[in-house]
Amino acid sequence: MTIAKALTIAGSDSGGGAGIQADLKTFQELGVYGMSALTAATAQNTLGVQGVFPLTPEAVARQLDSIGKDLTPDAVKTGMLFSADIIEAIADRIAHYGWGNLVIDPVMVAKGGASLLKADAVTTLIRDLFPLALIITPNLPEAEMLTGMQLYKAEDIREAARRIHNMGPDMVIMKGGHAGGELARDLLYDGTGFTVFESLRIRTEATHGTGCTYSAAITAGLASGLSAIEAVRVAKDFIQAAIEDSLGIGSGHGPTNHFAYRQRRSQNGGVLN
Numbered sequence: 001m002t003i004a005k006a007l008t009i010a011g012s013d014s015g016g017g018a019g020i021q022a023d024l025k026t027f028q029e030l031g032v033y034g035m036s037a038l039t040a041a042t043a044q045n046t047l048g049v050q051g052v053f054p055l056t057p058e059a060v061a062r063q064l065d066s067i068g069k070d071l072t073p074d075a076v077k078t079g080m081l082f083s084a085d086i087i088e089a090i091a092d093r094i095a096h097y098g099w100g101n102l103v104i105d106p107v108m109v110a111k112g113g114a115s116l117l118k119a120d121a122v123t124t125l126i127r128d129l130f131p132l133a134l135i136i137t138p139n140l141p142e143a144e145m146l147t148g149m150q151l152y153k154a155e156d157i158r159e160a161a162r163r164i165h166n167m168g169p170d171m172v173i174m175k176g177g178h179a180g181g182e183l184a185r186d187l188l189y190d191g192t193g194f195t196v197f198e199s200l201r202i203r204t205e206a207t208h209g210t211g212c213t214y215s216a217a218i219t220a221g222l223a224s225g226l227s228a229i230e231a232v233r234v235a236k237d238f239i240q241a242a243i244e245d246s247l248g249i250g251s252g253h254g255p256t257n258h259f260a261y262r263q264r265r266s267q268n269g270g271v272l273n
């Protein structure tokens with residue numbers, strides 16, 4: 001049996017809704033073998049982030065070496081990276097092992113407002129990691145931080161996608177979770193044109209870890225051999241089901257339901273409804 005393997009390089013969310021935990025659950029649900037390299041532990045629940053405890057760059061690099069010397073990933077994603085020296089160590093190891101299918105979720109600030117990336121690490125993220133990426137998946141506040149633009153109008157969002165594309169990745173997905181409106185609309189830009197992925201916006205507080213889960217689902221699709229467009233289409237269905245069927249746990253921003261996509265498919269003879 002050959003199984004697709006995906007690696008997440010990210011922080012731990014003790015509450016289980018975001019970070020490494022969301023990524024590994026998503027990989028598993030999509031039939032992909034999950035591996036992880038931890039960058040930081042967070043003390044976190046649905047109410048917010050109570051503490052951030054980064055690992056040393058050396059500890060991150062050694063985890064990547066252990067994986068690289070034995071278990072070649074078919075796709076890799078990054079999430080919370082925290083500091084410039086951790087990013088440098090990760091970029092160095094990814095280049096060393098020649099890992100492709102790299103999805104970068106440029107995690108900066110948790111929904112509750114806690115900083116998950118030091119301000120002085122943004123330039124290192126752009127300089128060292130973006131050129132290695134197949135896809136970068138900023139939400140609108142992250143895209144504003146990366147470009148210095150204010151993103152309210154559709155044409156400005158498209159211009160921001162072009163500018164982020166010029167920072168080195170093959171593709172950019174501008175996520176629409178933070179925009180208003182009836183639709184949750186994501187835009188994929190590949191350097192020549194835009195592809196729109198949209199769904200009905202669900203009115204809910206249970207959106208903790210949506211970005212992690214979405215980028216992990218894209219990574220799982222790429223690891224399985226899907227094209228980028230196919231992988232994003234599956235990921236959009238996965239996150240929509242996960243938000244719609246939320247679990248109702250915790251008293252703040254609850255987690256999404258990582259079981260939902262598979263449960264719906266099995267109830268419908270393999271077809272998502």
Ligand SMILES: Nc1ncnc2c1ncn2[C@@H]1O[C@H](COP(=O)(O)OP(=O)(O)O)[C@@H](O)[C@H]1O
Nearest residue numbers: 139175176177178184200201202210211214239
């Ligand atoms: N309320 C919602 N209803 C439907 N889809 C949503 C909702 N909120 C976010 N999404 C989708 O979840 C994915 C993650 O987007 P977003 O929430 O913007 O990321 P982040 O968690 O990084 O802020 C995107 O596909 C977005 O369209």
Ligand SMILES: Cc1ncc(COP(=O)(O)OP(=O)(O)O)c(N)n1
Nearest residue numbers: 011018019110111208209210211212
């Ligand atoms: C450890 C960790 N990593 C990433 C995040 C941010 O996750 P995201 O999917 O953007 O969800 P919200 O924080 O916006 O709910 C995190 N919180 N913790």
